[in-house]
Amino acid sequence: MGWQPAVPVEDARRVACIGAGVIGGGWAALFLARGLDVTVWDPSDGAEESVRRAVDLAWPSLTELGLAAGAAQDRLAFAPSLAEAVADAHFVQESAPERLDLKRRVLADLDRAAAPGVVIASSTSGYGATEMTVEAQGTPERLVVGHPFNPPYLIPLVEVAGGERTAAAALEWAGGFYRRAGKFVLSLAHEVPGFVGNRLQEALWREALHMLATGEASVMEIDAAIREGPGLRWALMGPCLTFHLAGGDGGMAYMLDHFGPALEAPWTRLAAPPLTDALRERLVTGCDDESAGQPVADLVRRRDAQLVALLKARAGR
């Protein structure tokens, strides 16, 4: 039989948010806006006040995007202990501070306290489910990673990943639950440190830190370079399809032939992998698949229309 969920995704009405910093508070706001009951636990002083303030701050945006029927800020409650917070929860989102020892302890506590059919997802930015759940003794099959991006109530992406002991059914349930909450779910087939989004973000961030440390660029220059440059394209189509369009009618294949040599150039501190035929093929085929064979000129038209909309939307800044 294996692990079975306590309730089907569509019957999940009560969520526990464990840890109420920027991420935990953001999750609480999202789940409330989706019409769910949310119970928060956080041992720090002033956590309740800070979550209420975070939800207040998020509410106008969530309202503008559309609240679910019955959504209300007063469906937010606070529990005096971890165990009481998860006692009748249908789903648990853990957002404790990003320390492996702490994550291990909290996840083991949650695993002990929550009913076995309840999925417990960690907001960790990069630890793997396997390493985070070594202390869990109860039902580790339902322990998953559910990694959001700040603010969780507006940025669509959640990366869902399991560990060696995670049940496929728990991953599926988590994905279904997040999708129902309006998220874009990336279900990861591999357990990679930092997952996908954070690995990419972290490479950029570390290059930025090096540039700051050496004085090659300032905070303001780094932010402007991304905000007025590649950031705009990435928000529309990500890095691969962006370069597919930079290749003109020849797409990614042309782009790789044109810019392949630049991979040898010292344009970042990170060395590139060799551009083998297999890697080239994977990129070219991947872009063709992603664009469903649409000609580059059509993609350019769509990108440009969206860039115009984005530039107009930003213009009030």
Next chain:
Amino acid sequence: MGWQPAVPVEDARRVACIGAGVIGGGWAALFLARGLDVTVWDPSDGAEESVRRAVDLAWPSLTELGLAAGAAQDRLAFAPSLAEAVADAHFVQESAPERLDLKRRVLADLDRAAAPGVVIASSTSGYGATEMTVEAQGTPERLVVGHPFNPPYLIPLVEVAGGERTAAAALEWAGGFYRRAGKFVLSLAHEVPGFVGNRLQEALWREALHMLATGEASVMEIDAAIREGPGLRWALMGPCLTFHLAGGDGGMAYMLDHFGPALEAPWTRLAAPPLTDALRERLVTGCDDESAGQPVADLVRRRDAQLVALLKARAGR
């Protein structure tokens, strides 16, 4: 006296675009939309047809953003030689293929052909002005980098940088000219391979290539992870200010204390620099300066309003 521009920025009416691929064609579209006369030279077969098609494709977007008085596609001309293209130009934009030997040769040819008071800017993605202009014998003081991001007619950023022989007045002229053409100009104080935008983009891109090569992620997963995740925030405020907001009321200082240890984690193949007190201070002060001392809660409100607008603008995709 030093180098002097042939005309003030506001009198520059004729532009030569050398090289008519995706970038050169995109520049031509932008300059035409700004009401300038554009002469293109490119030795490849079919270059004229392909530029006309690129301008056609870009025109609806440029029209929606607002054409300058007198802007017209029929102010586009083609020259039979490099020398004729630049003969009466007030500004030259070089967008030859990205090979150092070729850039050197073309820039030396342009330097010979264009009047000494004319600024010649290279669209290079990362070569430095010093290394690109070693063969220029005429007036190397006016040779600069003017690095755009595709598509140059919509993405605001242009990175302007000089080399050892570049005159400050030429850099200033180039910056003024691009700003007049509606671009966001980042004037770089240091000659760094890849400049700022491409160093950051390239770090992310190389991490993506590694993940593809090892099978850690697919093209579609990489694109979704950025497009539905950090890409959205970067389009609004860049990576540093994004993390400043992730720190809650404590801002960047809190964020570094919270996520500093993650810099040791293997969340990318690029090792981070040590998070020294000096680097920490540079980040914290940089974010305070960039946000002009606005409280994080105010920045969150602004970010969220813009994210909502961005998500709505994208929703047609």
